Amino acid sequence: MTVFRNIQQEIAQFRLRVLVAAVLVLLCFALVLGRLVFLQVIRHAELREQAESNRTAIVPIVPNRGLILDRNGLVLANNYSAYMLEITPSKVQDLDSTIDGLAKVLEVTPWDRRRFKKLCEEARNFGSIPLRSRLSDAEVARFAVERYRFPGVDIKARLFRHYPQGTLASHVVGYIGRINVEEQEKIEESEDPANYRGTQYIGKLGIEQSYEALLHGTTGIDAMETSAAGRAVRRLASQSAKPGDTVRLSIDITLQKLVEDLYGDRRGALVAIDPRNGEVLAFVSKPTFDPNLFVEGIDQDNWQLLNGSPDKPLLNRALRGTYPPGSTYKPFMALAALSTGARSASTVIHDPGYYVFGGHRFGSPENERGGMMNMHRAIVESSNAYFYSLANEMGVDAIHDFMQSLGLGQITGIDLPGEVRGILPSQAWKRSYYRRAPLQKWYAGETISLGIGQGYNSFTMLQLALATATIANHGLRNTPRLVLSVQDTSTDAEVPLTKQPPVNLGLRREHLEVVRNAMVGVTTEGTSARVFAGAGYVSGGKTGTAQAVSLGKNERYNAARMAERQRDHSLYIAFAPAHAPTIALAAIVENAGFGAAAAAPIARRVFDYWLLHQLPNEEDMAAVRKGQALAPLQAPRMAIPDPSSPPSLPASATTVALQP
Structure with missing residues (x-):
């Protein structure tokens, strides 16, 4: 049988197949080319980075x-x-083994x-x-x-x-x-x-x-x-x-060590400031702790010793410890009276040894002489009745507004974290502090104790030192600071840190002189005169004794019958030399009693070192630690600080060469 073929049709089909195959081939090449462009052009930077990361670290x-x-x-x-x-845990199969x-x-x-x-x-x-x-x-x-x-x-x-x-x-x-x-x-x-x-x-x-x-x-x-x-x-x-x-x-470590040694095993704090610029010369909180324990993580035994100790060595008392200022508050009260016009320096008040208000008798120490008191004598002899009556005349809000400007009960702005505000009471403060309406009301009788630094008053030693430095600096308040300068290790350039300009409180010089002269009287004829006897300079100061616990009605203070931690605190504020102060301080020795017995002797040795370059001998040092010294017992030794002495490092460690 004869088969007839359509040659033209077959040729057309063949050409179609070739065309389809060509298109498919071209499409495949296009896909390959597109992928190549995508990888080599579009994702070039990303893939190059991945490749580099695979071979680099x-x-x-x-x-x-x-x-x-x-x-x-x-x-x-x-x-x-x-x-x-x-150990790198991700590379270890069994950590315990x-x-x-x-x-x-x-x-x-x-x-x-x-x-x-x-x-x-x-x-x-x-x-x-x-x-x-x-x-x-x-x-x-x-x-x-x-x-x-x-x-x-x-x-x-x-x-x-x-x-x-x-x-x-x-x-x-x-x-x-x-x-x-x-x-x-x-x-x-x-x-x-x-x-x-x-x-x-x-x-x-x-x-x-x-x-x-x-x-x-x-x-x-x-x-x-x-x-x-x-x-x-x-x-x-x-x-x-x-x-x-x-x-x-700005700390002088020799002065710092002197103060810490003078405290011994006692608790307390001391802050010393240069009133001219706010530089902190000593910033002491006792007891202390060893910071080397914390670098690699403190072990449980040492942590329990520190954290569980009733002495609270981890508490920075100078920055975070708040205390009633006691009679160290009286010079500030006097300045407040003069500045607000509440009382003149010549006004005479009779001090019978107590003050009666609202049927309540506010007492004075048994050894207070009493009598007729003007402002100078009231500060020198620390008359309670004078300042009880002054607080009543001024009122709590007037006291608050003036003390606020001195920095009491305020954040000072020192370059350390964790500073607390303390309490500077006012009617507004009490309304915000208490939730129950009956407790929010301010009673006139609560104002009386404020005049002698008791009641709700609670300040840090840093605040008291700053307020004292402000009086010493003629009413110019500097922000306290601990860092003087920073040295760039690359250039060796040492750059002083920019300090804030002082705040002028606008206090009248004659008012400041009344208070300063009275504080000088404290050290020459008053409560701390025996401590500063024979000093080669004239200083101003004020002793303070602050209650640690409240006493019951008609209960008299008797240290011998009280537990050690319930006894009064010993405080002292001071500046020196009186004519041109270069150092001002505030100190507290917890539960140590009268200010002239414990805190003031420490201040005397601080001034001896700073002004005369003298350090106490061992016998005198031991007496101060026991609260049994007033003026230095024997001839002091000269202070010869040696800042070039090399630090000691662990024997197994290799010292790293660092630029100073």
Whole structure:
């Protein structure tokens, strides 16, 4: 059978098939080309970065933390390097067995295990976590031999913070500690979170906390080429870390040590200020603590000793401890009376040894002489009746408004975190403080005790020292400050910190002179005259005795029958030299009784050092600690501060060379 083929039709089909095949081939090439353009052009930067990250590692370079010095250059905080045993949990299959194995090579205490477990719970990344710190050279050598057995475990050289003065000025200097979860969140929300990459520590207290931004420095980076196994092959790029700045304080550490030694085992606080510029010369809170305990995390035993102690060594009494000012309040009351016109300096008030108001008798100390009192004599002899009546005449709100300008019951603005306001009472304060309506009412009888620094009055020693310095500085109030200057470690340039201009309170010079002359009378003929007998300068001051607990009606104070912590506090405020003061202070010795017996003798030795460069001998020092000294007992020794003496470091540590 003959088959007829349609040649033309077959040719057309063939051509169609060739065309379809060509289109498919072209489409495939187009897809390949498009993909190539997408990868090589559009995603070029992204893929290049991924490729680089696969072969490179960015390693942060933690900067050396800045030094903290006293005003004479003595080191209060520095750094040293030591070896640390660290574990990367993500690279270890069984942490417990790994730690057990390490314990056979190196000493691993139960506290090391507890701290490691706690740090693991707090960790948010896959970085290494320290198990042991401050390894000796022998321990490093032992681990190096066994290292192959412990994948994910390594020894690294780390910088450690060290406080060579130990407990001295610990409330001022503060300490650093490991960054916790809350602090990490704040860092991540900050403007430059990358600056803390690789950093495990941050300032927790004192200057370490308030000047963290300057002390920390700037983190550097090393871009390292790595092998497939993650080993570093070579450095591709590097940006050096910038060490933290050196911070110089206004504190004189020799004076600070003198005061802390004078307190001995007693509790209390003292703040000394240069009234001309607000520089804090001594900032003492007793008892103190050792900040070195906190750097690597304090162990449970030491924490219990500090946190559970009834003496509260962790409380910064100078900054956060509030006390009734007692009779140290009287010079401020006198100045308030003169400034508001409530009473003139020549007005005479009879002091029979008590003051009666509303049928209630407000008493005076048994040894008070009484009689006719003008303002000068009332301050010199510390007449209670004079100031009871003055408080009644002025009223609580007038007292509040004037004392507020002196900084009492206010935030002073010192460059330390955590300052408290205290209480400067007023009718508005009482309405806001109490919730129940009957308690919100201010009664006239409550004003009476305010005149002698009792009642609701509650201030810090910092506030009292600032108010005293303001009187000494002719009514110019400076903001207290602890940092004098900052030295850039890159340029060695030391830059004084800009201070705020003083606030002129507008007090009349003749009013200030009345109060200042009366305070000089306190030290020459009044309640602290025996303490300052034979001093080579003239000073002004005021003793104070403040109740620690309230007494019952008709109950007389008898220290011998009271528990030690219920006895009166001993206070003293002072400035010197009287004609041109260069130092003003406020001091309290808790539960030590009369101001001239405990607080004033400390002030005398402070002035002797600052003005005459004299230090008390050991016999006199011991007598002051016992509250049994007035004027210095024997010839003092000359003070020869040695700011160049090198700090002592742990024997197993290697000192890091830092620029001063």
